[in-house]
Amino acid sequence: MSTQEFLAQFELNDTDVYMTTDSGTPIDESVSLKAGLRGPTLLEDFIFRQKLQRFDHERIPERPVHARGAGAYGVFTSYGNFSNITAASFLSEAGKQTPMFTRMSTVIGERGSTDSARDVHGLATRFYTDEGNFDIVGINVPIFFINDAILFPDLIHALKPQPNNQIPQAATAHDTAYDFFSQETSALNLVMMVMAGYGVPRSYRHMDGWGVHTYRLVTNEGATKLVKWSWKSLQGKASFLWEEAQAVGGKNSDFHRQDLWNAIEAGIYPEWELGVQIFDEDQQLAFGFDVLDDTKFIPEEVVPITPLGRMTLNANPQNYFAETEQIGFQPGHIVRGIDFSDDPVLQGRLYSYLDAQLNRYGGPNFEQAPINRPRVPIHNNNRDGKAQTYIPTNIAAYSPNTLNFGSPMEANQTTGKGFFTAPRYVSGELTRELSPTFADHWSQPRLVWNSLSPAEQQIVVNALRFETSHVVSTAVKQNFINQLNRIDNDLAVRVAQVLVDVTVPPPDTTYYNNNQTAYISIFSNPLPIIQGLNFGILASIYSNQSMSQAATLSQQFADLGLFVSVVAETLIQGVNLTYSAADAIDFDGLLVTPGSESIFINGTSPLYPLGRPLQIVQNAYDFGKPVGALGSASTVFQTAKIIDGPGVYFSNSTTTLLTDFEAGLKTFKFLDRFPLDPGY
DSSP states (O other), X not given: OOHHHHHHTTOOOOTTOOOBOTTOOBOOOSSOOBSSTTSOBOTTOHHHHHHHHHXXXXXXXXXXXXXXXXXXXXXXXXXXXXXXXXXXXXXXXXXXXXXXXXXXXXXXXXXXXXTTSSSOEEEEEEEEEBTEEEEEEEESXXXXXXXXXXXXXXXXXXXXXXXXTTBSTTOOOSHHHHHHHHHSGGXXXXXXXXXXXXTSBSOGGGOOEEOOSOEEEEOTTOOEEEEEEEEEETTOXXXXXXXXXXXXXXXXXXXXXXXXXXXXXXXXXXXEEEEEEEEOGGGTTTTSSOTTOTTOOOOTTTSOEEEEEEEEEEEOOSOTIIIIITOOOOTTOOOTTEEEOOOHHHHHHHHHHHHHHHHHHTSGGGGGSTTTSOSSOOOOSOOOOTTOOXXXXXXXXXXXXXXTTTOSOOHHHHTSOSOOOOOOOOOOOOOOSOOGGGOOOSHHHHHHHHTSOHHHHHHHHHHHHHHHHTOOOHHHHHHHHHHHHHHOHHHHHHHHTTOTTOOOOSOOGGGOOOOOOTTSOSSSSOOSOOTTOEEEEEOOTTOHHHHHHHHXXXXXXXTTTOEEEEEESSOOTTOXXXXXXXXXXXXXXXXXXXXXXXXXXXXXXXXXSTTHHHHHHHHHHHTTOOEEEEGGGGHHHHHTTOOSOTTEEEESOHHHHHHHHHHHHHHOOOGGGSOOOTTO
């Protein structure tokens, strides 16, 4: 049964019907029942009571983390038969397809916050396999903040808005966050990656996903391999600059959600490749750290990723609440052929995620919501509970039994096809301490720093300057600078330049190293495709030349797979966006048409804010985007004081401009426009 056929069973079609109560009684409900035309509303008005009561209870508690997000349906296609490493059915043959639902999100912000907040981003995927649901509950970096789940409440309490004033929303630039980072130094590795651009992805489509934890793959014969899951975006990785992300948050707080929705609606289906890093059980300490420590990652040069298949997101939800909001991911959704490791955070999430769903739904039957139901029959002795929607007919709700002929039976004992735990030996004294193999919190942040280009290192420095400048406590700032010094003395010195009340200690070289990986940098690698990016053509309705060129260029750039907006003063035919509504954040690149020069030079009109057309060009350049002009419109860039250089394209030939912009959009950000600190 396809996803559409499955969901159709639960659809409510309100086309050409009359109003009823929830119990089916036909009603009129636009006016409440009163005693007289101007009298009081009557308590007996059951229609009024039901309508308001239902409204009062429409919301369920939002997720304590990952509250704001977007989701989509898709399909996973296996690349081959991987039965040599796993008994998982969805990986058992080449071309086998499995329905999926994916939800992407921020972590710290509340449901009403902004998409472009600087934050770790979630990428949780559900496989509706023919042997039950399997969830990879991941994020867009290969590591986590903490290496023991008991610290999770502390982490979130520290990062959430401060409790005295509920400020700031969806941000870590405050005292409690940096107090935690400077004291629980296992978080430093992730902090570095967030500041390097992973915290502000261009879109959900342009970020990778990682399972973070170490899992086991198990064959039918019981042989095991340890693995780390990854999702590689086939759109490539791309990020905002921080100034751009702040503008996005102010102008379009739904930017990421809208981008994903629009791409799927247009048939530009985003894709990710599922892969695993595979290693042996006896290699848990072979890479210079403990693979059970989820604040560390294995560089891909050390253990390459083995591709397993491809996820294509090809359908938007029909109802955000029923599908995207109600889906309940948890690591405990597991299938035969996959098993857990002793990763302390994974072990804690196995409990916490289930408990969070019980709280959100107010009971144990959340798995019965259509979005959560497996695509295979379920049979067990679980009964009753709030909002039970099944009608169990088996009176012998216990095992073993004879009244129902022993059914439901133990799966492995009868078919040999049930989930089974990989045999492993565990022993040791009870202890409340971390393994010393988890102790190094600075070598990998140093590796991350070493792996960035000078321009990307400047991005990290600028980000940490912004963040720590919002910290009030001198002690917290000093403690954090001390920790940065254990990663790199130059980094600590550069961040401290804006913090006059701290001192940088002498270099602490204990963890300094020259290790690098080619897989951390976001900005160094061009995008493989540009389909689904946004492109702006700036024109003026008062110039026939401008509008004619805009119409031609719009079609030519649309043929490259771009979402093209023609921007002008009013929404006449051929114009998608007005200068009163447009902003540089709306485009990944833009082009000025000849004949429109006067609106950039004059900049005064009651139809848009003062200087808006020129501001769009200047901001696009300042955000590192490719920009250009056809023919005489290059004079606009002189007015904007933008000189010719990388990512700035002038030509009298539309063919040349198409070629230039295709390359420029793949580069995506031209970081050489931005100054580095002196000496770097």
